[in-house]
Amino acid sequence: MKKILIVEDNEDILESTKEILELKGFEVQIAINGKIGLALAQQECPDLIISDIMMPQMDGFEMLNILNKNGKTAMIPFIFLTAKTQKFDRLQGAFYGADRYLTKPFTAAELLKNVDEVLRD
């Protein structure tokens, strides 16, 4: 069973995303900001991380940047799930080495398709 870590500060979105993934049989762990997400990622070493960008304490970019510096966590597939739709933000995401950049609102199918693709690679 694949283990997915969701990092998201909006409670509604965190919950609904978790539910969608659990319905498809993934083991889901959650964090409400980048700082907690980073600690969990290093501790649990999930198979995939899905993260928002704008969060208190530590944002998604910063978290990914730190993860990239550690050999163990650098290899974990990474998907940004964000309300930031500007071209500049997409480039930022690519720069930090995220595998996918999904924008809100998103459909469950869209999310699951990307999760499958990333995990298969």
Added chain:
Amino acid sequence: MTFKISTNIPTFANNQFFSQFLYEKLIRQLEQSGIFQVMFKHATIGILMVKSSGEILMANGFAERLFGYEADELNGQKVEILVPNALRRGHAKHRENYHKKPVERTMGAGLDLNGKRKDGTTFPIEISLGHTEFDGEKMAIAYINDVTKQKEAAAALQNEKNTAQMYLDIAGSMVVVIDKEEHISLLNQRGEEILEVAEQEVIGKSWFDLFVPADERETVRGVFDRLMNEKETNVEYYENWIITKSGNRRLIWWHNRVLLDEKGEAQGTVSSGVDITEQRKAQLLNEDISKIVEDSLNEIFIFEATSLKFVLVNQGGRQNVGYTQEELNEMTPLDIKPNYTKDSFLKLVQPLVNQEKNKVIFESIHQRKDNTTYPVEIHLQYASFDNQPVFVAIISDITERKEQEQKIVEYSLHLEQKVKERTAALEESQIKLTDAQAIAKIGHWDWLAQEKKLILSKGMYQILDFEEGKDYTYEQFSSCFHPDDAQLIQDRIEEARLQKKGNSTDFRIITPQNNLKILHSNLQKPVFNEKGELIRMFGVMKDVTAQKEAEILLKESLKKEQELGELKSRFVSMASHEFRTPLSSILSSAELIQMYVEANKLEKIEKNTNRIKSSVRNLIGILNDFLSLEKLEAGKLNVVAKELNLTEFVEELQEEIKPILHIGQQLIAQHETLVVQTDPYLLKNILLNLLSNAIKYSPNAEDVNLTFNHENGQLIIKVIDKGIGIPEEDKTHMFTRFFRASNVETIKGTGLGLTIVKRYLELMQGTIEFESEFGKGSTFLIRLPHHLSQK
């Protein structure tokens, strides 16, 4: 009587022509021939033979006559009777000494000896002594000469010598004697003075080498040689330059005489010289001055002070008046000055005679011999010429000048005419300018600093709303300056004065009619006089109020345009985030509901429908904010004031705010029991906005305070939180649409709340301000005007 002559008489002893032998032979022959007796008797010298006892044995006739005695009267007398009384005592002693060691010698050498005559008178004598023996007794023979005449001659000679020396010494001329070897053998006192030497230091030295300049030496030596060789030119006048010891050149005029010896051979020259250096200079100067006067381009007339007759008229004067000097000698200035009488002329020169003035300058007319006249300018001075008081008149023929003056007069008349014409043209153009200025709302001003006079053009009067025809001072002018601009204007004027160049500036005025106008001022380059003092400032002003108003309007609309652009981009970025998040939540929950229905997990549905409802409410809130703002900006919102009971109002607020409070967070409200006259809808919106902010931005659930007070007829409402605060750099933007502080990113918000609050308060004539410290909390303070009544 025979005498034995001593053989050792020294007189001849050394004579090379007589040998001792020949001498003795001669003496013997003389003794034998009785010649001695004849010689004794007729000798023209007094001879006394005196015994050692002092007794005169024999005196010859000359001696007896010399001393005034009769023949043979002296024989047997003591020799001392012939000695003046004062010397008598000493004489006996001398006599004895002589006999102890008798030698041939003159007596009393170096002394002036005197003999005493029988009559007691004394006379100068010369005595020489010899000695012999007669009858075994020692005998002295005295040869006595009366030297009265010699003494007198010597004295006379000495006197003459002294006189001559005195003449030499006090002579105005220098006297120099040069021997044939060209050596100086005499130089008198005047010569010492001129040559700046002492006689001793130049005696025996070459005159030519010492005192004649090298370049003249040959010539002067030639003169000397000619004198020495051609004795017939015994007297020669000659002048030449000499160089004194200190190197001064002096011109000496010499009178030379050749010195001849007894054989008529030239031995040297004696020259007397007069220093004529100054004389010559004066002479040259005189000649030069005479020439200058004669050649002067001015006409110079010199005439006697009393008779007024011309003494001298120079070439220029003679030529112009056409008279000869001979004719002029009999004329006076009155003869050539037709417009002067003797009286009027004397009156003219009187100040010179009285020495009240050094110079009289006047213009007059001179009449020529041919009766033509010419205008002259005369410089007249009083002077002395050949020790005679004279007037010296220096005349300039001013014919040309007069013609030019006439031309200038004509020209200036012409110019005046021109100026009149131009003035008329100028006046016309000035009228046009005034009209033009009035139309263009332009005026000029002219400040005459020395006279402290302000001149304003008609245009300026109109700009300043000044009363036409009335004079205004600078102070009245400057009192129109807008108080905020007065300093600026003063600075610009000062700047122009210091930098000596013009400048331009815009400023405001408030006219006496209380109109605010904006002027564009062009200050011209100030004018200074030669002392560097400001004499004039000049400037042009244009009323640019209308332009400025248009400019301001344009700027405002431009600003609005820009703001709209910014608003758009801020809206896009806000909408991107704030709309997408609730929409995303709605979509996810909707899909989940479908999934749970399919999976028959109905218990999970309610949670998701609630999430959808909450997200939709969130979206409606955002939408309402937009609508409020749109309404406000379209001016569609009206304030409807009602009586408002504060206690009830606060209760409502508490109720509405409850759902958004953090867990453990409280709204603590304090209020007086007041009934306020205000719009309850707007006030509630304002406070809900502020309170929800206070709650949102207090993430650690610190309590929020709400207070109502009244102060000076105002309702004061404070919303106080201890939340995240506002960063310093963001404070100025807090009421800008869509602006959100840099520290709120993760807290939801549209950036419209405070904008709406501010607009509402503006409608209600209230104000809002805040104090905030980053990380420590914020206090928002609302003031609403008085419409309140206590209950």
